[in-house]
Amino acid sequence: MKSPIIRYFLLALVILLAALFAPTFTTAQGPYPPIPHTLEERQDCLRCHQTGTAGATIIPDNHAGIRNDVCTICHQPADRAAMPLPIPHTLEGFENCVACHPAEGEGAPAFIPGEVTTPADDYPPIPHKLEDREDCLECHREGDELTPKIPADHEGLTSEACRDCHQPIDMVAQPTPTAVAVVSIPVGPIPTPIVHPQAARGVNVCYDCHSTAQDGNLVEDADRWHRSIHAEREVACADCHGGDPAATTKEEAKAPGTGYVGVPARVDIPALCASCHADVSSMRQYDLPTDQYAKYQESIHGLRLAEGDENVATCSDCHSGHLVLKANDPASSVYPATVPETCAGCHADEVLMEPYHIPTNQFELYKDSVHGHALLDEQNFRAPNCATCHGTHGAAPPGFEEVANVCGSCHSATQDYYLTSVHSSASDKTPKCITCHGRYDVTKPSEALFLGDEDRHCGSCHEPDSRYGQAAQELYNAIDGAAKAYEEAETAIQVARNVGMLVGPMEGRLREANTALITARAAQHTLDLDLVNERTVTAREISEEVAVSAEVAVAESVFRRQAMIIAVAVIALTVVALYLLKRELDRRLEAGEAVDDG
Amino acid sequence: MQTQQRQKSIIWRTWDWLDRRYDLTTLMGAMLHVEIPRSVRTYYLGGITLFFFIVQVITGILLAIYYQPSPNTAYNSILFIMNEVNFGWLIRSIHAWGANLMVIFCALHLLRVFFQGAYKLPREITWTSGFLLLAVTLGFGFTGYLLPWDQRAFWATTVGSEIAGAVPVIGEQLLVFLRGGPQVTGRTLSRFFGVHVLVLPAALIALLAAHLTLIHQQGLADPDSDIDEPVKLKEETSPPVEPKKKRLLPFFPNYVLDEVIAWYAMLAILVILASMFPAGLEEPADPLRTPEHAKPEWYFLFLYQGLKLVPRTVGVLAPMVGALLLFILPFIDRNPHRNPRKRLVGITIAFIILIAIIVLTIWGWVS
């Protein structure tokens, strides 16, 4: 006699109880393995369980795509008592589990305290910038001609783990390797000037004698001194050579006690000049710098001179011994346009340069370069001479990561672009300015550097079908395409001009395309295709717009000529009509005359 | 009677209305009764020159509506005419080509009159007034060339007025007078504009009126006759005229019709030239930057080129003397014959000068 109500009540009770206790059935002993460790500092499950680091179980295939936040819905931490020891250390500074726990197989992590594998310092550093290169394995999984392939023991590691061991090189310049062993000479106190008897102002018997024909070979030197800035500033013979400038005989002039030196030894020349020119209080009135001596001593010339090599340049080799002139005097040997010739005086001499194994073709190359043409032919003093890049008194070749700064002192925009690119680095394996543009023989760059067969084109490092070769090709296509569109627009304007249309507005608009194109060419130093495309697309669009306006103008000209043909046709018709009328009138005239005659 | 045979169109009725009040028939008859010897080959050159002058007046007035004669604004006003004004390019191009053609046909007319000896007795004043008309036409060309104020205009005027400065004795003053100052400046522009638009048109119309009246009074010269024969004057005043021994052509409507045909042909040439070779514009005038080949306009090139070959004074005085001789030609020419075969000296001299001018012009053009 069971009533349906009771039956349903019991069923509901069973269902309710089942629902309440179901979790205990499923989870406690369920198919989901419990988490055998505490969750402190182990929120990122996949970090170990995806790759099996530190002996973690690798997640099965049916977990593909599952993220960390859903793991704990199914997997619960096991009984705490059964857990192995929690991680006895913070993870900060210990992100690299593999450094201590070898990643082998499953089961309990094999922790061998004390047996630490490779220390962090030995891991090869990352020699390039990390921007746009977060996914290490994209290149390093397979490697290519420039990228090392990851070794076998990195199997299973993801890109995120790389930075745990490998650190980027500090991009700040490292000490410059110089060609010469650096011998650091402490710059001592300023040398003292030669002490010699003073004469009354304007009295300089040395010159009076030596400038006459009695003393043949010194006449030229005396004359040169007389034309120099030293003569104007009353720096006279005795200030460099010693002696008594008021004495009237040779013996008196050069007597002991007059400080007479005669011709100074080459090694002494810098100190001699510095005795005045490094003295701030003397040079202040002329507003001349006083750091030349200090710089010179750190320069290649100065260092070698200190070692006893007398073949290097000293002050008088560049500035002339007697005919010292202001640097802005066009007759001076250190006038900006004359500097290349002055340097080449020694540096183009093969015999002189042979012991140092320095090439001697720099001046020849420079003369044909854009810089040489600008400075020597066009007298444009914004162009660099030897000293601009190498330094004047502190002359030394710039180190290879200093190059961008040297070129960038004028080409600032290009430098900014270049420094954001992946070519910019401290290593000598990536190209610098001089790699692609040349050193002394800098010529106008063109798109041919992207492809083409010249030295220094992209293909001389990158295979054409590698990803870098592809990138070079894409940059080339973008810029070359815009350049071609620009040329087409220019041609279209020329055609319009030739048929007599006025093209001022079109030329004005095309100038904007030129701006975008030139900016794109500068921006290609970033190697960023998107950045370059921004500009080439603008250039191309404007060029196409201008080409269309030019064609419209030509069409207008064609229309005018067609209208002209119609007008001429009407006139021809009129002429025909008038001619018929004329014949009619002539006929009447004849008839009238015939009547009169007859 | 005769009116009933004509159709009573609105034109004739208007004519009758005016005629009844102003006796136009008599007036028109007097003006149109001139007769022309059939053997005359005028090639209508004088009339064509007149046609071009009319064209220049019309297009010139139109251009003056938009043109602004000040150095700051002249160039842009021309650009405005070329680019913005409807048919502006057409009006300006017609004006530019019309100027060239007017000079050419004026010179051809002069040559025709010379070779047919039509300048001799009794037509001396007709010749002198015609010569002055040529001078005024060249003056038009010279003053008008400056008005666009672009590099070509500015430097052509500078170079051209330098030639004036080479005249001995008064050269300097003449130069300053011409230019409104020692250099070509805005004063030159306003001076040239005033002359081009007011002074020269008035002069030309006055001279033209005289020239045409004289022609009308005397009729066209018969090249077959010599001046020894008595001048034939008209005996009747109303058309038609009894034909005499020579065959004559009524001025109206026959000769006029011939002229109109020639004018239409010239209009066609003008339209073709203006459409195929529209007037151009170089960069704006820059007094500080001389272009490489500054030359005056083509009709002065022979003077310019000649000055490069002979000493300066000769190069200036010779053309002036030549012009003076040409001016008084009828008075110094003693040969009574019109037939070229009987005037070999004059004809030869003329040919030599003509060829020299052409050669110098071409030389100046290509250098």
Added chain:
Amino acid sequence: MEDRGQLNSNSDKQGPAMGRRRLIGYLLGFSVVATLGGVLTPIIGYLWPPSRAANSGSGRVEVGTTADYPVGVGHVVPVNDQPVIVINTNQGMRAYSAICTHLGCVVEWDQERQFILCPCHDGRFNAINGAIISGPVPTPLPQLEVTVEGDAIYVSEQA
């Protein structure tokens, strides 16, 4: 008069002559109309003021109002289809040709750093007098006259 009568009677007798006269008449009528039309259409079109509100050679172009140019602000505007940069400096309004003297790029106003900048090779010009600050530019920017009348700012068309 007699001649005329004779002539007329002669032609009345000739049918083809009548047809020819009519043809000539029509042709001439057409020619007169065509000539009148062909001459008057350009003339009237020419005299009709042009629609585009371009400057007509008055010597200067209006480039904006004083509201567009607070102190320290500059814009590049077209004047006769050539780019011109107009700046309100702290020493008054200035205008220069915006065509860089290096390679012809169009210069910009650098608002933050308050100078005229050429984006192509980082050429920089002084806003007060167009002189070169730095960069590969050979010569300063040509200066143009700028006048302010009431609210409107005008730039003259030629240097």
